Amino acid sequence: MNIAKVIVDVPASVINQTFDYLIPEKFRDMLKPGMRVTVPFGARKIMGYVVGITAESQFNKLKEIHDVLDVTPVLTRELLELGKWLADKTLCMYIIAYQAMVPQVFKAQYKKEIVRLTEAELSFDLEKLFAGRDVLPYELLDNSSVSFYQLQKAVQNGDVEINYLVKSKITQKKVTMIKPNQAPYQLEEALLELPKNAKKQWKLLHFFVEHPEEIEQNRLIKHLQTSRSTIKALIDKSLLISTKVEVYRNPYDDKSYPQTTPLELTPQQQKAITPINEAIIKSEHHVFLLHGVTGSGKTEVYLQAIQHVINKGKEAIVLVPEISLTPQMVKRFKGRFGSNVAVLHSALSNGERYDEWRRIHRKEVQVVVGARSAIFAPFENIGIIIIDEEHETTYKQEDQPRYHARDVAIYRGKNHHCPVVLGSATPTLESYARAQKGVYQLATLSKRTNEKDMPEVEVIDMRKELHKGNRTMFSIKLKEKIEACIQNDEQIVLMLNRRGYSTFVMCRDCGLVKECPHCDIALTFHKKINQLKCHYCGYEEPMPVNCPECNSDLIRYFGTGTQRVEESLAQLIPEARIIRMDVDTTQRKGAHEKLLQQFANKEADILLGTQMIAKGLDFENVTLVGVLTADSMLHLPDFRSSEKTFQLLTQVSGRAGRHELPGEVIVQTYTPDHYSIELASKYDYNAFYQKEMRMRRTFRYPPYVFLVLITVSHSNKVKVIQTTQQIVQILLKKVQQDTVILGPTPSPIAKIKDRYRYQCMIKYRDEPKLRKLIKKIIDLFAEDIRKEDLLITVDMQPYQLM
DNA sequence: AGCACGCCGACT
DNA sequence: GTCGGCGTGCTC
DSSP states (O other): OOEEEEEESOOOGGGOSEEEEEOOGGGTTTOOTTOEEEEEETTEEEEEEEEEEESOOSOSSOOBOOEEOOSSOSSOHHHHHHHHHHHHHHTOOHHHHHHHHSOGGGSEEEEEEEEEOOSSOOOHHHHHHHTTOSEEEGGGGTTSSOOHHHHHHHHHHTSEEEEEEEEEOOOOOEEEEEEESSOHHHHHHHHHHSOTTOHHHHHHHHHHHHOOSOEEHHHHHHHHTOOHHHHHHHHHTTSEEEEEEEOOOOSSOGGGSOOOOOOOOOHHHHHHHHHHHHHHHHTOOOEEEEEEOTTSOHHHHHHHHHHHHHHTTOEEEEEOOGGGOSHHHHHHHHHHHGGGEEEEOTTSOHHHHHHHHHHHHTTOOSEEEESGGGGGOOOSSEEEEEESSTTOGGGBOSSSSOOBHHHHHHHHHHHHTOOEEEEESSOOHHHHHHHHHTSSEEEEEOSOTTOOOOOEEEEEEHHHHHHTTOOSSSOHHHHHHHHHHHHTTOEEEEEOOOSOOSOEEEETTTOOBOBOSSSSSBOEEETTTTEEEOTTTOOEEEOOSSOTTTOOSOEEEEOOHHHHHHHHHHHHSTTOOEEEESTTTTOSTTHHHHHHHHHHTTSOSEEEESGGGSSSOOOTTEEEEEESOTTTTTTSSOTTHHHHHHHHHHHHHTTSSOSSSOOEEEEEESOTTOHHHHHHHTTOHHHHHHHHHHHHHHTTOTTSSEEEEEEEEESOHHHHHHHHHHHHHHHHHHSOTTOEEEEEEEEEEEEETTEEEEEEEEEESOOTTHHHHHHHHHHHTHHHHHHSOOEEEEESSOSSOO
16 A cells, blocks of 8 residues: 555646555655645646555556645545545546635645756856855746756756745744743742843743743733843743744634524424434435525524534534625624634635634534535534525536535535535525425425514506606605605615626717727726726726717716616715615725624615625614616526526515514516516515426426536637537537537627637436536547637536526 | 657757 | 757656
């Protein structure tokens, strides 16, 4: 058993296999699968994951592992296997799957350096480059007078050497601790011997006589009003000693969360939790779909099920959408489980995330609450996996590996023989259909815990408003209600359901919209720097004064939808105090929380925002929710647009009347008869489900079929179309009769970074060999991919069809 | 991917 | 002879 099978850090299809390496004697006992190693690879040295250890290899001359980077495996056996499954399922490289499962800091960085090997005089240019040093960063070669060829010769001569380094980004935070270096009585003696004028030293030493235990240097300085130099003086006299101790960065101060105790469950909650608890006790894998209206207390069900799991000595993973990973949510988990919780979300710095991950890895916590990637938490004894707001699109990763957290959760649930709970007020059709078929077990919470009905929803036909001569964005009814609310000292949430919330520039004379010259997308205006910027490629240009097309000076930027709403609202109801939440106002770190806190403190009457305000917020004084344009998403070329509209309307309606005060919802729309708006206003999920399922069946969309999206991109438009066409042809020949191949069609964003993008869609019911076929097709274009910079990406279950 | 190697043509 | 530019093939 002295051969390691290694997946190396080279994301290329020809390298997507294990490589065998000899394990040097010194590593033989400690090297385990799941550890990272550095290995020689060709002329380089690179990082890799050990995925197995064997006694034999079909290769006769093996190189040795250069170094082992971990003391304990970063990937458990289960995660190693999961990564393989993930790569096969989503058609990505193994290394990409593994990298996705560990914190960013484990990604290796590669450095090259030039090392001088001889004392003898080198060439003039080389001597100049070394300038007396023995080691140089390789990059210095670029702007030097030493040519690559010269260097090559020096290497051949044995004068210099190129060193390939693998650097780990890991940064452990260290804190300096101070403690006495001698016994208390010795310190007391030393106290007497201190010079009379060494007052600070005396104070410091005296402190340690009374408190001989170790203390953090910074706290000591603060506490005694002293400085590092004083401490240093005593260290030099070997009375004190300093040590570096590794600490976790703690983004959440555990003490600041008031302890909460389990609430009494309603009969409905009790009924829902019973089978989950049973599965926990019996260690059985089942998927539960917890369909609970907003405010029905799903979270309390989660918390109590988790408590059950903790009592059993097992671990829990809770996934929440990034957007609702607000302090409110964290507070509930930290309040119940205290320091037994690790929180993983995107606002953490790399170092912070690494620390939270290590707390999981070392089994210092039993609960993880986090966004999508938390599904890879390195627990080994999982007792429950919960996905809150199961319908959220953020659970699908949009770049490689293109996985859906729900699929991973169910896979891990099977591995660990534990229940998986999917919770939502508006489950995806996929999940609800599975529950109907009995694949998932359905539990329903139809009542709010406060016993109040869901707020009344009134749908306003904006076409009629227009006929009445009202050209503002606010119906008369909504305006009146807002005013009444403000009169009563109650608060309002207004949502502008708009997807493109960026600011674009348009000429009012000729209608020209400034677009990126490299991408098929409008440029975004950035007020601060007065520049136009492309979000896809980073292209920038100054904001023009005159229209470049017709020279008109009426070229203006169109503010975010919310900005314009804010302005017209200020005209209409001048006394309203408004907090606007959109990309502009929430860019700064923590801005999101700050604005919400202000609203909670009643510093404003109206919270105005985009989708981001629809979820998870809970303000007791909100009695009115207004949706300004309910149908703006409905006409997008996305088969899920009805479902998304229904979900959003239901979610946002749930923001009103969550506590004592009754709530009310006004929905403005130009298509009041559309079933997703009509049924959302009645909170009739079932009818919506039935109706939408019929639509999906008619138009052959999930859950009746599975989708695959293949996107081809290249700088040459003809080549892209040709390639896509070829792919379609091959597919048509090989797939079954009831499989539909659509395309080639231009992608919704037809050009990014000067590369044209075309796509083809596969709709199938049963196509067992499809993965293999697609792999073969990609292999077929391997030449073009390598040499011609052709790119083919495959999304095995696309969510966004872009 | 990224590196070595080898062939070729240009330039001192 | 010296130097730099590509195309090709390999990485345990």
